[in-house]
Amino acid sequence: MLRKAVLRRGLAAAAVVAVGAVGAGCTVRPVTGPPAADAKPGGGLAGEAATPRTEPARPVADATKAAPPTRTPTPPPAPALTRTPPPSPSPEATRPEATRPPTLMASGARSDQVRELQSRLRQIGYFTRTPTGYYGSVTADAVSSFQGRRGLPRTGATDTVTWQKLLGMTRKPTRDELRPPTTEPVAAPDPRCLKGRVMCISKNSRTLSWMIDGTVKSSMDVRFGSEYTPTREGTFEVFWKSRHHVSTLYDSPMPYAMFFSGGQAVHYSADFAARGYAGASHGCVNVRDEGKIASLFEQVRTGDKVVIYW
Structure with missing residues:
Protein backbone atom coordinates (compact mmCIF):
# COMPACT_ATOMS: atom_id res chain seq x y z
CA MET A 1 0.00 0.00 0.00
CA LEU A 2 2.82 2.22 0.98
CA ARG A 3 4.55 1.47 -2.29
CA LYS A 4 1.41 2.24 -4.27
CA ALA A 5 1.01 5.54 -2.48
CA VAL A 6 4.59 6.51 -3.33
CA LEU A 7 4.11 5.48 -6.95
CA ARG A 8 1.00 7.64 -7.24
CA ARG A 9 2.86 10.63 -5.82
CA GLY A 10 5.67 10.10 -8.31
CA LEU A 11 3.30 10.00 -11.26
CA ALA A 12 1.59 13.16 -10.04
CA ALA A 13 4.89 14.98 -9.78
CA ALA A 14 5.89 13.89 -13.28
CA ALA A 15 2.67 15.26 -14.65
CA VAL A 16 3.32 18.60 -13.03
CA VAL A 17 6.81 18.72 -14.52
CA ALA A 18 5.47 17.93 -18.01
CA VAL A 19 2.94 20.74 -17.81
CA GLY A 20 5.66 23.20 -16.74
CA ALA A 21 7.88 22.21 -19.70
CA VAL A 22 5.13 23.02 -22.16
CA GLY A 23 4.64 26.47 -20.64
CA ALA A 24 8.37 27.31 -20.92
CA GLY A 25 8.50 26.85 -24.78
CA CYS A 26 7.64 29.40 -27.65
CA THR A 27 4.37 31.12 -27.07
CA VAL A 28 1.70 29.57 -29.16
CA ARG A 29 -0.29 32.05 -31.21
CA PRO A 30 -3.94 31.56 -30.40
CA VAL A 31 -5.98 30.33 -33.31
CA THR A 32 -9.21 32.12 -33.94
CA GLY A 33 -12.06 30.48 -35.65
CA PRO A 34 -12.32 26.75 -36.48
CA PRO A 35 -9.16 24.59 -36.53
CA ALA A 36 -7.04 24.50 -39.69
CA ALA A 37 -7.42 21.67 -42.09
CA ASP A 38 -3.98 20.24 -41.24
CA ALA A 39 -4.41 20.41 -37.39
CA LYS A 40 -4.01 17.18 -35.42
CA PRO A 41 -7.03 15.77 -33.79
CA GLY A 42 -7.22 17.04 -30.27
CA GLY A 43 -6.14 20.65 -31.10
CA GLY A 44 -2.31 20.20 -31.68
CA LEU A 45 -0.56 22.04 -34.67
CA ALA A 46 1.15 20.01 -37.38
CA GLY A 47 3.74 22.69 -38.28
CA GLU A 48 3.85 26.51 -38.45
CA ALA A 49 1.05 28.44 -36.89
CA ALA A 50 -2.04 28.46 -39.04
CA THR A 51 -2.57 31.53 -41.31
CA PRO A 52 -5.46 33.62 -40.09
CA ARG A 53 -8.50 33.55 -42.28
CA THR A 54 -9.00 36.41 -44.62
CA GLU A 55 -12.29 38.19 -44.36
CA PRO A 56 -14.11 38.50 -47.69
CA ALA A 57 -13.77 41.96 -49.29
CA ARG A 58 -16.66 44.25 -48.73
CA PRO A 59 -18.16 45.89 -51.78
CA VAL A 60 -17.08 49.54 -52.22
CA ALA A 61 -19.70 52.05 -53.04
CA ASP A 62 -19.71 53.23 -56.69
CA ALA A 63 -17.92 56.62 -56.72
CA THR A 64 -19.77 57.76 -59.77
CA LYS A 65 -23.05 57.24 -58.00
CA ALA A 66 -21.91 58.79 -54.77
CA ALA A 67 -20.75 62.12 -56.30
CA PRO A 68 -22.40 63.99 -59.16
CA PRO A 69 -20.28 64.41 -62.35
CA THR A 70 -18.20 67.59 -62.67
CA ARG A 71 -19.04 69.73 -65.71
CA THR A 72 -16.25 71.39 -67.69
CA PRO A 73 -17.35 74.83 -68.88
CA THR A 74 -17.38 75.17 -72.68
CA PRO A 75 -15.21 78.15 -73.81
CA PRO A 76 -16.93 80.75 -75.96
CA PRO A 77 -16.21 80.45 -79.71
CA ALA A 78 -13.25 82.51 -80.97
CA PRO A 79 -14.25 85.59 -82.94
CA ALA A 80 -13.94 85.17 -86.67
CA LEU A 81 -10.94 86.99 -88.21
CA THR A 82 -11.83 89.63 -90.74
CA ARG A 83 -9.38 89.71 -93.62
CA THR A 84 -9.16 92.43 -96.19
CA PRO A 85 -9.06 90.86 -99.64
CA PRO A 86 -5.97 91.79 -101.71
CA PRO A 87 -6.47 94.32 -104.48
CA SER A 88 -7.56 92.79 -107.73
CA PRO A 89 -4.74 92.69 -110.29
CA SER A 90 -5.18 94.64 -113.46
CA PRO A 91 -6.33 92.83 -116.60
CA GLU A 92 -2.82 93.20 -118.02
CA ALA A 93 -1.27 91.43 -115.02
CA THR A 94 -3.64 88.47 -115.30
CA ARG A 95 -3.47 88.14 -119.05
CA PRO A 96 -2.08 84.75 -120.16
CA GLU A 97 1.52 84.93 -121.37
CA ALA A 98 0.58 83.78 -124.84
CA THR A 99 -1.71 86.79 -125.32
CA ARG A 100 0.57 89.47 -123.84
CA PRO A 101 1.60 92.42 -126.02
CA PRO A 102 4.74 92.14 -128.16
CA THR A 103 8.10 93.04 -126.63
CA LEU A 104 9.89 96.07 -128.10
CA MET A 105 13.06 96.09 -125.98
CA ALA A 106 14.61 93.66 -123.48
CA SER A 107 17.89 92.88 -121.72
CA GLY A 108 20.85 92.83 -124.09
CA ALA A 109 19.37 95.31 -126.59
CA ARG A 110 21.42 98.30 -127.71
CA SER A 111 19.80 101.10 -129.72
CA ASP A 112 18.73 104.74 -129.80
CA GLN A 113 15.26 103.64 -128.69
CA VAL A 114 16.81 102.17 -125.51
CA ARG A 115 18.54 105.53 -124.96
CA GLU A 116 15.15 107.26 -125.30
CA LEU A 117 13.59 104.74 -122.90
CA GLN A 118 16.27 105.49 -120.32
CA SER A 119 15.90 109.23 -120.79
CA ARG A 120 12.11 109.09 -120.37
CA LEU A 121 12.43 106.90 -117.27
CA ARG A 122 14.94 109.42 -115.94
CA GLN A 123 12.42 112.25 -116.36
CA ILE A 124 10.06 110.61 -113.86
CA GLY A 125 12.71 109.32 -111.45
CA TYR A 126 12.95 105.63 -112.34
CA PHE A 127 16.37 105.80 -114.00
CA THR A 128 19.07 107.86 -112.25
CA ARG A 129 22.04 107.30 -114.54
CA THR A 130 23.18 108.83 -117.79
CA PRO A 131 21.45 107.19 -120.79
CA THR A 132 23.80 104.73 -122.46
CA GLY A 133 21.61 103.06 -125.10
CA TYR A 134 22.33 99.62 -123.57
CA TYR A 135 19.51 97.60 -121.96
CA GLY A 136 21.23 96.10 -118.92
CA SER A 137 20.11 94.99 -115.45
CA VAL A 138 19.75 98.59 -114.21
CA THR A 139 17.37 99.43 -117.07
CA ALA A 140 15.42 96.18 -116.56
CA ASP A 141 14.98 96.96 -112.85
CA ALA A 142 13.78 100.49 -113.67
CA VAL A 143 11.24 99.15 -116.18
CA SER A 144 10.05 96.49 -113.71
CA SER A 145 9.51 99.15 -111.03
CA PHE A 146 7.59 101.34 -113.48
CA GLN A 147 5.42 98.37 -114.51
CA GLY A 148 4.65 97.46 -110.89
CA ARG A 149 3.43 100.99 -110.12
CA ARG A 150 1.15 100.89 -113.16
CA GLY A 151 -0.40 97.47 -112.45
CA LEU A 152 1.43 95.79 -115.30
CA PRO A 153 3.25 92.44 -115.22
CA ARG A 154 6.73 93.09 -113.81
CA THR A 155 8.69 91.46 -116.61
CA GLY A 156 11.47 94.06 -116.86
CA ALA A 157 11.05 93.98 -120.64
CA THR A 158 9.46 96.91 -122.49
CA ASP A 159 6.37 95.75 -124.36
CA THR A 160 4.01 97.90 -126.39
CA VAL A 161 1.66 98.59 -123.45
CA THR A 162 4.53 99.63 -121.15
CA TRP A 163 5.97 101.86 -123.88
CA GLN A 164 2.64 103.59 -124.58
CA LYS A 165 2.10 104.30 -120.87
CA LEU A 166 5.60 105.76 -120.59
CA LEU A 167 5.07 107.95 -123.67
CA GLY A 168 1.85 109.29 -122.14
CA MET A 169 3.65 110.35 -118.95
CA THR A 170 6.78 111.95 -120.42
CA ARG A 171 7.90 114.35 -123.14
CA LYS A 172 10.32 113.87 -126.01
CA PRO A 173 13.88 114.07 -124.63
CA THR A 174 16.19 116.84 -125.79
CA ARG A 175 19.58 116.17 -127.38
CA ASP A 176 21.39 116.91 -124.13
CA GLU A 177 19.02 114.60 -122.24
CA LEU A 178 19.72 111.76 -124.65
CA ARG A 179 23.46 112.39 -124.57
CA PRO A 180 24.13 114.50 -121.48
CA PRO A 181 27.51 116.23 -121.25
CA THR A 182 28.29 114.72 -117.85
CA THR A 183 27.86 111.36 -116.16
CA GLU A 184 26.11 112.94 -113.16
CA PRO A 185 23.52 115.72 -113.41
CA VAL A 186 25.13 119.16 -113.29
CA ALA A 187 24.72 120.75 -109.88
CA ALA A 188 22.94 124.04 -109.37
CA PRO A 189 25.58 126.79 -109.68
CA ASP A 190 27.04 128.41 -106.61
CA PRO A 191 25.96 132.09 -106.31
CA ARG A 192 29.60 133.11 -106.89
CA CYS A 193 29.31 131.62 -110.39
CA LEU A 194 26.47 133.82 -111.58
CA LYS A 195 28.51 136.86 -112.59
CA GLY A 196 31.37 137.14 -115.07
CA ARG A 197 33.43 134.39 -116.68
CA VAL A 198 33.69 131.44 -114.32
CA MET A 199 34.79 127.82 -114.24
CA CYS A 200 32.12 126.63 -111.76
CA ILE A 201 33.29 123.31 -110.23
CA SER A 202 31.10 121.17 -107.93
CA LYS A 203 32.73 118.42 -105.84
CA ASN A 204 29.31 117.01 -105.02
CA VAL A 216 26.14 127.55 -118.84
CA LYS A 217 28.14 127.30 -122.07
CA SER A 218 29.51 123.77 -121.58
CA SER A 219 29.83 121.10 -118.91
CA MET A 220 32.17 118.14 -118.34
CA ASP A 221 33.05 115.37 -115.88
CA VAL A 222 35.89 116.06 -113.43
CA ARG A 223 37.62 114.31 -110.54
CA PHE A 224 39.68 115.65 -107.65
CA GLY A 225 42.59 114.94 -105.35
CA SER A 226 42.68 112.08 -102.85
CA GLU A 227 42.25 112.35 -99.09
CA TYR A 228 45.98 112.98 -98.72
CA THR A 229 46.28 115.45 -101.63
CA PRO A 230 42.90 117.25 -101.58
CA THR A 231 41.80 119.84 -104.13
CA ARG A 232 41.47 123.25 -102.50
CA GLU A 233 38.04 124.86 -102.22
CA GLY A 234 37.19 128.53 -102.60
CA THR A 235 37.35 131.34 -105.17
CA PHE A 236 40.47 131.64 -107.32
CA GLU A 237 41.70 133.14 -110.62
CA VAL A 238 43.51 131.55 -113.56
CA PHE A 239 47.06 132.93 -113.36
CA TRP A 240 48.82 130.77 -115.96
CA LYS A 241 47.94 128.57 -118.95
CA SER A 242 50.24 125.85 -120.33
CA ARG A 243 49.12 123.86 -123.38
CA HIS A 244 51.68 121.04 -123.21
CA HIS A 245 52.56 121.11 -119.54
CA VAL A 246 54.40 118.27 -117.74
CA SER A 247 54.45 118.07 -113.94
CA THR A 248 57.89 118.80 -112.46
CA LEU A 249 56.92 116.95 -109.24
CA TYR A 250 55.43 113.77 -110.70
CA ASP A 251 56.85 113.88 -114.25
CA SER A 252 53.37 113.29 -115.67
CA PRO A 253 51.67 115.05 -118.61
CA MET A 254 49.15 117.82 -117.78
CA PRO A 255 47.78 118.89 -121.20
CA TYR A 256 45.64 122.04 -121.39
CA ALA A 257 46.68 123.09 -117.86
CA MET A 258 45.05 126.20 -116.39
CA PHE A 259 46.66 126.95 -113.00
CA PHE A 260 44.52 128.59 -110.32
CA SER A 261 46.23 127.88 -106.92
CA GLY A 262 49.93 127.08 -106.57
CA GLY A 263 50.59 123.87 -108.47
CA GLN A 264 46.89 122.97 -108.77
CA ALA A 265 45.33 123.34 -112.20
CA VAL A 266 42.40 122.27 -114.36
CA HIS A 267 43.77 119.92 -117.04
CA TYR A 268 43.11 116.83 -119.16
CA SER A 269 43.93 113.42 -117.60
CA ALA A 270 44.50 110.33 -119.72
CA ASP A 271 44.36 108.26 -116.52
CA PHE A 272 40.90 109.65 -115.75
CA ALA A 273 39.79 108.83 -119.30
CA ALA A 274 41.02 105.24 -118.87
CA ARG A 275 40.18 104.43 -115.23
CA GLY A 276 37.39 106.82 -114.38
CA TYR A 277 36.74 107.47 -110.71
CA ALA A 278 38.83 104.49 -109.62
CA GLY A 279 41.79 106.88 -109.38
CA ALA A 280 42.43 110.40 -108.10
CA SER A 281 44.66 113.37 -108.83
CA HIS A 282 47.40 114.95 -106.68
CA GLY A 283 45.15 117.95 -106.08
CA CYS A 284 44.40 119.09 -109.62
CA VAL A 285 40.97 119.12 -111.27
CA ASN A 286 41.14 116.33 -113.87
CA VAL A 287 38.92 116.47 -116.97
CA ARG A 288 37.98 113.21 -118.73
CA ASP A 289 36.92 114.48 -122.17
CA GLU A 290 39.94 115.75 -124.14
CA GLY A 291 37.81 117.46 -126.80
CA LYS A 292 35.89 119.47 -124.21
CA ILE A 293 38.96 120.58 -122.26
CA ALA A 294 40.70 121.57 -125.49
CA SER A 295 37.73 123.80 -126.40
CA LEU A 296 37.59 125.24 -122.87
CA LYS A 305 37.42 133.14 -112.05
CA VAL A 306 37.51 129.58 -110.69
CA VAL A 307 34.97 128.58 -108.00
CA ILE A 308 35.31 125.19 -106.29
CA TYR A 309 32.56 124.21 -103.85
CA TRP A 310 30.54 121.31 -102.46
Whole structure:
Protein backbone atom coordinates (compact mmCIF):
# COMPACT_ATOMS: atom_id res chain seq x y z
CA MET A 1 0.00 0.00 0.00
CA LEU A 2 2.82 2.22 0.98
CA ARG A 3 4.55 1.47 -2.29
CA LYS A 4 1.41 2.24 -4.27
CA ALA A 5 1.01 5.54 -2.48
CA VAL A 6 4.59 6.51 -3.33
CA LEU A 7 4.11 5.48 -6.95
CA ARG A 8 1.00 7.64 -7.24
CA ARG A 9 2.86 10.63 -5.82
CA GLY A 10 5.67 10.10 -8.31
CA LEU A 11 3.30 10.00 -11.26
CA ALA A 12 1.59 13.16 -10.04
CA ALA A 13 4.89 14.98 -9.78
CA ALA A 14 5.89 13.89 -13.28
CA ALA A 15 2.67 15.26 -14.65
CA VAL A 16 3.32 18.60 -13.03
CA VAL A 17 6.81 18.72 -14.52
CA ALA A 18 5.47 17.93 -18.01
CA VAL A 19 2.94 20.74 -17.81
CA GLY A 20 5.66 23.20 -16.74
CA ALA A 21 7.88 22.21 -19.70
CA VAL A 22 5.13 23.02 -22.16
CA GLY A 23 4.64 26.47 -20.64
CA ALA A 24 8.37 27.31 -20.92
CA GLY A 25 8.50 26.85 -24.78
CA CYS A 26 7.64 29.40 -27.65
CA THR A 27 4.37 31.12 -27.07
CA VAL A 28 1.70 29.57 -29.16
CA ARG A 29 -0.29 32.05 -31.21
CA PRO A 30 -3.94 31.56 -30.40
CA VAL A 31 -5.98 30.33 -33.31
CA THR A 32 -9.21 32.12 -33.94
CA GLY A 33 -12.06 30.48 -35.65
CA PRO A 34 -12.32 26.75 -36.48
CA PRO A 35 -9.16 24.59 -36.53
CA ALA A 36 -7.04 24.50 -39.69
CA ALA A 37 -7.42 21.67 -42.09
CA ASP A 38 -3.98 20.24 -41.24
CA ALA A 39 -4.41 20.41 -37.39
CA LYS A 40 -4.01 17.18 -35.42
CA PRO A 41 -7.03 15.77 -33.79
CA GLY A 42 -7.22 17.04 -30.27
CA GLY A 43 -6.14 20.65 -31.10
CA GLY A 44 -2.31 20.20 -31.68
CA LEU A 45 -0.56 22.04 -34.67
CA ALA A 46 1.15 20.01 -37.38
CA GLY A 47 3.74 22.69 -38.28
CA GLU A 48 3.85 26.51 -38.45
CA ALA A 49 1.05 28.44 -36.89
CA ALA A 50 -2.04 28.46 -39.04
CA THR A 51 -2.57 31.53 -41.31
CA PRO A 52 -5.46 33.62 -40.09
CA ARG A 53 -8.50 33.55 -42.28
CA THR A 54 -9.00 36.41 -44.62
CA GLU A 55 -12.29 38.19 -44.36
CA PRO A 56 -14.11 38.50 -47.69
CA ALA A 57 -13.77 41.96 -49.29
CA ARG A 58 -16.66 44.25 -48.73
CA PRO A 59 -18.16 45.89 -51.78
CA VAL A 60 -17.08 49.54 -52.22
CA ALA A 61 -19.70 52.05 -53.04
CA ASP A 62 -19.71 53.23 -56.69
CA ALA A 63 -17.92 56.62 -56.72
CA THR A 64 -19.77 57.76 -59.77
CA LYS A 65 -23.05 57.24 -58.00
CA ALA A 66 -21.91 58.79 -54.77
CA ALA A 67 -20.75 62.12 -56.30
CA PRO A 68 -22.40 63.99 -59.16
CA PRO A 69 -20.28 64.41 -62.35
CA THR A 70 -18.20 67.59 -62.67
CA ARG A 71 -19.04 69.73 -65.71
CA THR A 72 -16.25 71.39 -67.69
CA PRO A 73 -17.35 74.83 -68.88
CA THR A 74 -17.38 75.17 -72.68
CA PRO A 75 -15.21 78.15 -73.81
CA PRO A 76 -16.93 80.75 -75.96
CA PRO A 77 -16.21 80.45 -79.71
CA ALA A 78 -13.25 82.51 -80.97
CA PRO A 79 -14.25 85.59 -82.94
CA ALA A 80 -13.94 85.17 -86.67
CA LEU A 81 -10.94 86.99 -88.21
CA THR A 82 -11.83 89.63 -90.74
CA ARG A 83 -9.38 89.71 -93.62
CA THR A 84 -9.16 92.43 -96.19
CA PRO A 85 -9.06 90.86 -99.64
CA PRO A 86 -5.97 91.79 -101.71
CA PRO A 87 -6.47 94.32 -104.48
CA SER A 88 -7.56 92.79 -107.73
CA PRO A 89 -4.74 92.69 -110.29
CA SER A 90 -5.18 94.64 -113.46
CA PRO A 91 -6.33 92.83 -116.60
CA GLU A 92 -2.82 93.20 -118.02
CA ALA A 93 -1.27 91.43 -115.02
CA THR A 94 -3.64 88.47 -115.30
CA ARG A 95 -3.47 88.14 -119.05
CA PRO A 96 -2.08 84.75 -120.16
CA GLU A 97 1.52 84.93 -121.37
CA ALA A 98 0.58 83.78 -124.84
CA THR A 99 -1.71 86.79 -125.32
CA ARG A 100 0.57 89.47 -123.84
CA PRO A 101 1.60 92.42 -126.02
CA PRO A 102 4.74 92.14 -128.16
CA THR A 103 8.10 93.04 -126.63
CA LEU A 104 9.89 96.07 -128.10
CA MET A 105 13.06 96.09 -125.98
CA ALA A 106 14.61 93.66 -123.48
CA SER A 107 17.89 92.88 -121.72
CA GLY A 108 20.85 92.83 -124.09
CA ALA A 109 19.37 95.31 -126.59
CA ARG A 110 21.42 98.30 -127.71
CA SER A 111 19.80 101.10 -129.72
CA ASP A 112 18.73 104.74 -129.80
CA GLN A 113 15.26 103.64 -128.69
CA VAL A 114 16.81 102.17 -125.51
CA ARG A 115 18.54 105.53 -124.96
CA GLU A 116 15.15 107.26 -125.30
CA LEU A 117 13.59 104.74 -122.90
CA GLN A 118 16.27 105.49 -120.32
CA SER A 119 15.90 109.23 -120.79
CA ARG A 120 12.11 109.09 -120.37
CA LEU A 121 12.43 106.90 -117.27
CA ARG A 122 14.94 109.42 -115.94
CA GLN A 123 12.42 112.25 -116.36
CA ILE A 124 10.06 110.61 -113.86
CA GLY A 125 12.71 109.32 -111.45
CA TYR A 126 12.95 105.63 -112.34
CA PHE A 127 16.37 105.80 -114.00
CA THR A 128 19.07 107.86 -112.25
CA ARG A 129 22.04 107.30 -114.54
CA THR A 130 23.18 108.83 -117.79
CA PRO A 131 21.45 107.19 -120.79
CA THR A 132 23.80 104.73 -122.46
CA GLY A 133 21.61 103.06 -125.10
CA TYR A 134 22.33 99.62 -123.57
CA TYR A 135 19.51 97.60 -121.96
CA GLY A 136 21.23 96.10 -118.92
CA SER A 137 20.11 94.99 -115.45
CA VAL A 138 19.75 98.59 -114.21
CA THR A 139 17.37 99.43 -117.07
CA ALA A 140 15.42 96.18 -116.56
CA ASP A 141 14.98 96.96 -112.85
CA ALA A 142 13.78 100.49 -113.67
CA VAL A 143 11.24 99.15 -116.18
CA SER A 144 10.05 96.49 -113.71
CA SER A 145 9.51 99.15 -111.03
CA PHE A 146 7.59 101.34 -113.48
CA GLN A 147 5.42 98.37 -114.51
CA GLY A 148 4.65 97.46 -110.89
CA ARG A 149 3.43 100.99 -110.12
CA ARG A 150 1.15 100.89 -113.16
CA GLY A 151 -0.40 97.47 -112.45
CA LEU A 152 1.43 95.79 -115.30
CA PRO A 153 3.25 92.44 -115.22
CA ARG A 154 6.73 93.09 -113.81
CA THR A 155 8.69 91.46 -116.61
CA GLY A 156 11.47 94.06 -116.86
CA ALA A 157 11.05 93.98 -120.64
CA THR A 158 9.46 96.91 -122.49
CA ASP A 159 6.37 95.75 -124.36
CA THR A 160 4.01 97.90 -126.39
CA VAL A 161 1.66 98.59 -123.45
CA THR A 162 4.53 99.63 -121.15
CA TRP A 163 5.97 101.86 -123.88
CA GLN A 164 2.64 103.59 -124.58
CA LYS A 165 2.10 104.30 -120.87
CA LEU A 166 5.60 105.76 -120.59
CA LEU A 167 5.07 107.95 -123.67
CA GLY A 168 1.85 109.29 -122.14
CA MET A 169 3.65 110.35 -118.95
CA THR A 170 6.78 111.95 -120.42
CA ARG A 171 7.90 114.35 -123.14
CA LYS A 172 10.32 113.87 -126.01
CA PRO A 173 13.88 114.07 -124.63
CA THR A 174 16.19 116.84 -125.79
CA ARG A 175 19.58 116.17 -127.38
CA ASP A 176 21.39 116.91 -124.13
CA GLU A 177 19.02 114.60 -122.24
CA LEU A 178 19.72 111.76 -124.65
CA ARG A 179 23.46 112.39 -124.57
CA PRO A 180 24.13 114.50 -121.48
CA PRO A 181 27.51 116.23 -121.25
CA THR A 182 28.29 114.72 -117.85
CA THR A 183 27.86 111.36 -116.16
CA GLU A 184 26.11 112.94 -113.16
CA PRO A 185 23.52 115.72 -113.41
CA VAL A 186 25.13 119.16 -113.29
CA ALA A 187 24.72 120.75 -109.88
CA ALA A 188 22.94 124.04 -109.37
CA PRO A 189 25.58 126.79 -109.68
CA ASP A 190 27.04 128.41 -106.61
CA PRO A 191 25.96 132.09 -106.31
CA ARG A 192 29.60 133.11 -106.89
CA CYS A 193 29.31 131.62 -110.39
CA LEU A 194 26.47 133.82 -111.58
CA LYS A 195 28.51 136.86 -112.59
CA GLY A 196 31.37 137.14 -115.07
CA ARG A 197 33.43 134.39 -116.68
CA VAL A 198 33.69 131.44 -114.32
CA MET A 199 34.79 127.82 -114.24
CA CYS A 200 32.12 126.63 -111.76
CA ILE A 201 33.29 123.31 -110.23
CA SER A 202 31.10 121.17 -107.93
CA LYS A 203 32.73 118.42 -105.84
CA ASN A 204 29.31 117.01 -105.02
CA SER A 205 28.23 116.38 -108.62
CA ARG A 206 31.83 116.02 -109.90
CA THR A 207 31.13 118.41 -112.77
CA LEU A 208 32.67 121.57 -114.22
CA SER A 209 30.45 124.15 -115.94
CA TRP A 210 31.91 126.97 -117.99
CA MET A 211 29.59 129.92 -117.33
CA ILE A 212 29.38 133.47 -118.65
CA ASP A 213 27.12 135.86 -116.73
CA GLY A 214 25.05 133.00 -115.27
CA THR A 215 24.62 131.03 -118.53
CA VAL A 216 26.14 127.55 -118.84
CA LYS A 217 28.14 127.30 -122.07
CA SER A 218 29.51 123.77 -121.58
CA SER A 219 29.83 121.10 -118.91
CA MET A 220 32.17 118.14 -118.34
CA ASP A 221 33.05 115.37 -115.88
CA VAL A 222 35.89 116.06 -113.43
CA ARG A 223 37.62 114.31 -110.54
CA PHE A 224 39.68 115.65 -107.65
CA GLY A 225 42.59 114.94 -105.35
CA SER A 226 42.68 112.08 -102.85
CA GLU A 227 42.25 112.35 -99.09
CA TYR A 228 45.98 112.98 -98.72
CA THR A 229 46.28 115.45 -101.63
CA PRO A 230 42.90 117.25 -101.58
CA THR A 231 41.80 119.84 -104.13
CA ARG A 232 41.47 123.25 -102.50
CA GLU A 233 38.04 124.86 -102.22
CA GLY A 234 37.19 128.53 -102.60
CA THR A 235 37.35 131.34 -105.17
CA PHE A 236 40.47 131.64 -107.32
CA GLU A 237 41.70 133.14 -110.62
CA VAL A 238 43.51 131.55 -113.56
CA PHE A 239 47.06 132.93 -113.36
CA TRP A 240 48.82 130.77 -115.96
CA LYS A 241 47.94 128.57 -118.95
CA SER A 242 50.24 125.85 -120.33
CA ARG A 243 49.12 123.86 -123.38
CA HIS A 244 51.68 121.04 -123.21
CA HIS A 245 52.56 121.11 -119.54
CA VAL A 246 54.40 118.27 -117.74
CA SER A 247 54.45 118.07 -113.94
CA THR A 248 57.89 118.80 -112.46
CA LEU A 249 56.92 116.95 -109.24
CA TYR A 250 55.43 113.77 -110.70
CA ASP A 251 56.85 113.88 -114.25
CA SER A 252 53.37 113.29 -115.67
CA PRO A 253 51.67 115.05 -118.61
CA MET A 254 49.15 117.82 -117.78
CA PRO A 255 47.78 118.89 -121.20
CA TYR A 256 45.64 122.04 -121.39
CA ALA A 257 46.68 123.09 -117.86
CA MET A 258 45.05 126.20 -116.39
CA PHE A 259 46.66 126.95 -113.00
CA PHE A 260 44.52 128.59 -110.32
CA SER A 261 46.23 127.88 -106.92
CA GLY A 262 49.93 127.08 -106.57
CA GLY A 263 50.59 123.87 -108.47
CA GLN A 264 46.89 122.97 -108.77
CA ALA A 265 45.33 123.34 -112.20
CA VAL A 266 42.40 122.27 -114.36
CA HIS A 267 43.77 119.92 -117.04
CA TYR A 268 43.11 116.83 -119.16
CA SER A 269 43.93 113.42 -117.60
CA ALA A 270 44.50 110.33 -119.72
CA ASP A 271 44.36 108.26 -116.52
CA PHE A 272 40.90 109.65 -115.75
CA ALA A 273 39.79 108.83 -119.30
CA ALA A 274 41.02 105.24 -118.87
CA ARG A 275 40.18 104.43 -115.23
CA GLY A 276 37.39 106.82 -114.38
CA TYR A 277 36.74 107.47 -110.71
CA ALA A 278 38.83 104.49 -109.62
CA GLY A 279 41.79 106.88 -109.38
CA ALA A 280 42.43 110.40 -108.10
CA SER A 281 44.66 113.37 -108.83
CA HIS A 282 47.40 114.95 -106.68
CA GLY A 283 45.15 117.95 -106.08
CA CYS A 284 44.40 119.09 -109.62
CA VAL A 285 40.97 119.12 -111.27
CA ASN A 286 41.14 116.33 -113.87
CA VAL A 287 38.92 116.47 -116.97
CA ARG A 288 37.98 113.21 -118.73
CA ASP A 289 36.92 114.48 -122.17
CA GLU A 290 39.94 115.75 -124.14
CA GLY A 291 37.81 117.46 -126.80
CA LYS A 292 35.89 119.47 -124.21
CA ILE A 293 38.96 120.58 -122.26
CA ALA A 294 40.70 121.57 -125.49
CA SER A 295 37.73 123.80 -126.40
CA LEU A 296 37.59 125.24 -122.87
CA PHE A 297 41.32 125.98 -122.92
CA GLU A 298 40.80 128.17 -126.00
CA GLN A 299 38.01 130.17 -124.32
CA VAL A 300 39.39 130.74 -120.82
CA ARG A 301 41.56 133.83 -120.27
CA THR A 302 44.08 134.64 -117.61
CA GLY A 303 42.23 136.33 -114.78
CA ASP A 304 38.97 134.37 -115.28
CA LYS A 305 37.42 133.14 -112.05
CA VAL A 306 37.51 129.58 -110.69
CA VAL A 307 34.97 128.58 -108.00
CA ILE A 308 35.31 125.19 -106.29
CA TYR A 309 32.56 124.21 -103.85
CA TRP A 310 30.54 121.31 -102.46
